[in-house]
Every structure is written in structure tokens, then in C-alpha cells.
Amino acid sequence: MADAGGPGHAPGFGPGFAPAKVNLTLHVTAQRADGLHELDSLVAFADIGDRLELAAAGRPLLSVTGPMAEGVPFDESNLVLRAAEWMGESAAFTLEKHLPAAAGIGGGSSDAAAGLRLLAERSGRPVPPGSEVLGADVPVCLHARAMRMRGIGERLAPVNLPVLPALLVNPRVAVPTGAVFAGLSSKTHPPMPEVIPEFDAVRDAVGWIARQRNDLEAPAIEIAPVIGEVLDRLAVLPGALLARMSGSGATCFALFEGVDQAKAAERAIRAARPAWWSVATRLF
Structure with missing residues (x-):
């Protein structure tokens, strides 16, 4: 994380807030000999997410509550507990889960990053470098602000973006990340341009994105064709400037010029597909 500065947290929120991560772009540029993929991605963070609290405990413990708690592991497989073990700290965590799991918006990684920030705040010790061993998205989630993410997630550089009104939609289908990467027809694609420009307005940023x-x-749609339906519906919403999938799916997003347009789009999607998870938000 040498080129990214120190970790912070989503604007206006405390260190225990775990915002949704949205890959505005995701270019797969290579596959390494160890099987890991090199990426070049523009990442932003939403003002909606999970919340994490901690209390003193002799060993790491986790309880999960909230509307998306069902199915979330609370044993050592959970990234929050793995993050505490990696940092050498113990606490009893309570995770209030609002983001769908396995959804391409970094929920588990953002939860882990929130745990690391809380432990650092309590202990007075900074989060040590190398958090990518917990997962490729953990380093960028530690910063929880717009970043260019390269390599396997360890090379980060801040990006200045205007606040982007957005609608996030997930059809409640879990898409296995490994299967999506395995479905790529090529593992070598061009990166983004070397320089990301300064943007004067939302339309300038969205045009570049x-x-x-x-x-x-494409490989995610092959696995879960409903993603194509989500994208088609988002693309024709009034005021939608761009519709795209985030991460490895299945969450997709539409970008708008105004917050009111995003909220109207949320109402339209909820009326048409009430079983889907949809929420209007702002990306930073």
C-alpha cells in the first residue's frame, strides 16, 4: 500500500462502518504463475454498508445480526476473525449485516477492513502492511475511498472522483468468483490508460468510465444469465448514464447525474422486481 497513504474510512462514517465496494472498472491484465490474477480497477465506495462493533474478549468471537445475516459464517472462516488473528488481537465482534454476501461488492473484505481499523484504534497500533494476504480487496477496503487498484490488490493510488449517484441491484444469485475467472476467454487484457484524468462533473467521469x-x-453472465437481465433493466432506466456489473457479480450498478434520479430508479426496480436487492446510494 506504499503509494496510497494511510488508511481512512468512508466520508462521514466511523472506522466500524464497512461500505459496499463498487468496481467501476475491472480490467484483468494477466495471470501469474501462482494462479492469481493481476487487475487494473477503478474502485469507489458507497454510503451504504455493514456495521461492526467490538468489545473486549479473551479470544476472537463473532456474532452476526441484521437483514442479511442468514448464511454468513461466524466461525474462523469469516474474514473478520481471520483479520483479528492476522493482526494478533482479540475482541468480540458484532457484525450488523446489510450487504448481500458473495455479491461482487466486497462485503466480507470491507467487514475485515472495518475490523482491522477498529483493532488499530483500540490498540494504538497501525494496521501492518500486507493485508492482501487476507484477500485482494482488503487493502483497498481499508482506505474506503476512490482508488485505482492494481496488481493483486496491493498497489493502490487515490483517485479524485465527483460524488456519483448510483443504484445497486443484486438479483440474489451468488456467483462463484473462481468460476467467473475460469470462464475468461483470455487472461490478458489491456489495462486502463496510465493517467486517470481529473473530472469536472459527473458526466465527465461517467463518460470516461x-x-x-x-x-x-461476460463470463459471469454465462454462469448467471439473470445478470444480463439486470443490466438490460438498468440501462433503460430514466436518467441512467451507464449500467455495468461490479466485481465478479452478481451485483450491478447504474450511474446517474442526480440522487433523485437514482432514488426514482430504485422505486422502479423494486416495483418491477421486488425479490431483487436494490438500493440507491452515492459513490465516493
Whole structure:
């Protein structure tokens, strides 16, 4: 994380807030000999997410509550507990889960990053470098602000983006990340341009983002065709400037010029597909 500065947290929120991560772009540029994929991704964070609290305990413990708690592991497989073990700290965590799991918006990684921030705040010790061993998205989630993420998640650089009104939609289908990467027809794609420009307005930023890609979108649709339906519905919403999938799916997003447009789009999607998870938000 040498080129990213110190970890912070989502604007206006405390260190225990675990915001949704949205890959505005995701270029798969190579596959390493160890099987890991090199990425070039523009990442932003939403003002919606999970919340994590901690209390003193002799060993790491986790309880999970909230509307998305069902199915979330609370044993040592959970990244929050793995993060505490990696940092050499103990606490009893309570995770209030609002983000769908296995959804391409970094829920588990953002939860782990929130745990690391809380433990660092309590102990007075900084989060040590190397958090990518917990997962490729953990380092960027530690910062919880717009970043360019390269390599396997360890090379980060801040990006200045205007606040982007957005609608996030997940059809409540879990898409296995490994299967999506395995479905790529090529593991070598061009990166984003070397320089990300300064943007004067939302339309400028969205126009540039639209010229980039998410290389995982096509293989994810092959696995879960409903993602194509989500994208089609988002693309024709009034005021939608861009519709794209985040991460390895199945969550997709539409970008708008105004917050009111995003909220109207949320109402439209909820009326048409009430079983889907949909929420209007702002990306930072």
C-alpha cells in the first residue's frame, strides 16, 4: 500500500462502518504463475454498508445480526476473525449485516477492513502492511475511498472522483468468483490508460468510465444469465448514464447525474422486481 497513504474510512462514517465496494472498472491484465490474477480497477465506495462493533474478549468471537445475516459464517472462516488473528488481537465482534454476501461488492473484505481499523484504534497500533494476504480487496477496503487498484490488490493510488449517484441491484444469485475467472476467454487484457484524468462533473467521469470495461461481466453472465437481465433493466432506466456489473457479480450498478434520479430508479426496480436487492446510494 506504499503509494496510497494511510488508511481512512468512508466520508462521514466511523472506522466500524464497512461500505459496499463498487468496481467501476475491472480490467484483468494477466495471470501469474501462482494462479492469481493481476487487475487494473477503478474502485469507489458507497454510503451504504455493514456495521461492526467490538468489545473486549479473551479470544476472537463473532456474532452476526441484521437483514442479511442468514448464511454468513461466524466461525474462523469469516474474514473478520481471520483479520483479528492476522493482526494478533482479540475482541468480540458484532457484525450488523446489510450487504448481500458473495455479491461482487466486497462485503466480507470491507467487514475485515472495518475490523482491522477498529483493532488499530483500540490498540494504538497501525494496521501492518500486507493485508492482501487476507484477500485482494482488503487493502483497498481499508482506505474506503476512490482508488485505482492494481496488481493483486496491493498497489493502490487515490483517485479524485465527483460524488456519483448510483443504484445497486443484486438479483440474489451468488456467483462463484473462481468460476467467473475460469470462464475468461483470455487472461490478458489491456489495462486502463496510465493517467486517470481529473473530472469536472459527473458526466465527465461517467463518460470516461464507460470507455473502460469489466472483463468479468461476460463470463459471469454465462454462469448467471439473470445478470444480463439486470443490466438490460438498468440501462433503460430514466436518467441512467451507464449500467455495468461490479466485481465478479452478481451485483450491478447504474450511474446517474442526480440522487433523485437514482432514488426514482430504485422505486422502479423494486416495483418491477421486488425479490431483487436494490438500493440507491452515492459513490465516493
